[in-house]
Amino acid sequence: MDTGAARGDPAAGVPADGGLIGCRAAGTDDRKRRMLRGDKVGLRAREAADVPVLHDELHGDVLTYARGTSRAWTPMTAGSAADPCGLAPEDDLSRARFSVVDVRSGELLGQCGLFGIDPLSRNAELGISLRPGARGRGFGADVVAVLCWYGFDVRGLHRIEIETLADNAAMRATARAAGFTEEGLRRQAAWVDGTFLDAVRYGLLAPEWRASRPRPSTATTA
Ligand SMILES: CC(C)(COP(=O)(O)OP(=O)(O)OC[C@H]1O[C@@H](n2cnc3c(N)ncnc32)[C@H](O)[C@@H]1OP(=O)(O)O)[C@@H](O)C(=O)NCCC(=O)NCCS
Numbered sequence: 181m182d183t184g185a186a187r188g189d190p191a192a193g194v195p196a197d198g199g200l201i202g203c204r205a206a207g208t209d210d211r212k213r214r215m216l217r218g219d220k221v222g223l224r225a226r227e228a229a230d231v232p233v234l235h236d237e238l239h240g241d242v243l244t245y246a247r248g249t250s251r252a253w254t255p256m257t258a259g260s261a262a263d264p265c266g267l268a269p270e271d272d273l274s275r276a277r278f279s280v281v282d283v284r285s286g287e288l289l290g291q292c293g294l295f296g297i298d299p300l301s302r303n304a305e306l307g308i309s310l311r312p313g314a315r316g317r318g319f320g321a322d323v324v325a326v327l328c329w330y331g332f333d334v335r336g337l338h339r340i341e342i343e344t345l346a347d348n349a350a351m352r353a354t355a356r357a358a359g360f361t362e363e364g365l366r367r368q369a370a371w372v373d374g375t376f377l378d379a380v381r382y383g384l385l386a387p388e389w390r391a392s393r394p395r396p397s398t399a400t401t402a
Contacts, residue, residue: 215281218326221289221319223278226267230279232258234265234291237311246372247345248309265291273297276330280310280323289314292323294331294340303339304331308351320354328358332386339385345370346378355382359392 215222235258239245242253249264259266268277277293290310297304308323324342331337342360344351356362360382368376 215283216278216326216330217283218322220283220322221326222281222283223292223323223326223330224281225270226277226279226291228259228267230288230291231263231266233288234279234311235259235263238291238309239263239265241312243373244309244312247348247370248307250370268293273299276335278327280308280314280319282319287314289319290323292327294327294335294337297335297337301339302337303341304335304337305341305343306331308354315350320350321357324354324358328384328389332389337386339383341384342382343379344382345372346380352380352382358384359389360384361388 215224217223235256239253239256239258245253256263268275274297275293275295276297278291280289280292281287282289288311290308292306292308294304295307306324306327308320308327310319310323328340331340340360342351342355343366344355346352346365361384363381363383366379366381369379370377
């Protein structure tokens with residue numbers, strides 16, 4: 181994959197000693213070629229056809245949206261510049277936004293990404309939101325595993341963080357399964373649907389991730 185950035189440029193988030201080198205295409209399918217693959221999911225660039233689906237099911241679900249972000253829900257046109265489900269500006273190196281698909285069927289499962297990528301301290305925040313029909317099917321942990329591989333090995337990050345509501349059992353289990361450490365409870369940190377809720381912060385460091393080797397065996401762009 182051509183990242184379009186100079187190798188070894190820390191500001192560009194490209195590690196001097198690695199990254200996506202010599203990624204090969206195993207098949208002739210363009211979609212597969214441009215995908216980061218885990219055991220169950222593929223992460224690929226947002227396509228225009230994804231936008232109305234993700235916007236309707238994710239942004240259109242006001243409560244789930246409010247529970248998954250610190251920003252207030254506002255009405256938004258699908259695909260507008262501010263739409264978090266829209267086509268991401270590809271020159272913004274402070275974030276990497278992906279559509280999530282089922283590697284077997286190609287079904288669009290949701291979206292995920294790394295945000296607030298800080299090239300100095302080399303940390304970032306991980307976010308994930310699956311379509312309602314894709315939840316509870318075991319995709320979440322694989323998405324986090326592939327994002328960790330991308331963050332640590334491709335972007336050269338040292339630390340990835342997850343923050344979620346204390347009552348989000350699925351996200352908390354997903355973070356734990358990926359090897360994240362619970363680092364603290366932020367009391368009444370989130371205003372959601374008329375009340376303040378606690379938030380929990382998780383962190384995973386690159387050496388911890390490497391030691392536990394959660395990298396999915398099939399994580400590749402092939
Ligand atoms: C949170 C989310 C990413 C988890 O992904 P998922 O694919 O649904 O989760 P999985 O099926 O892989 O399950 C992960 C774990 O959570 C558990 N789990 C799943 N749904 C659960 C629920 N509703 N309540 C309690 N535990 C649940 C599973 O049993 C599993 O636990 P285990 O690893 O101990 O077996 C996904 O549900 C989602 O996108 N939710 C809506 C948006 C959201 O909350 N995003 C996070 C915002 S910070």
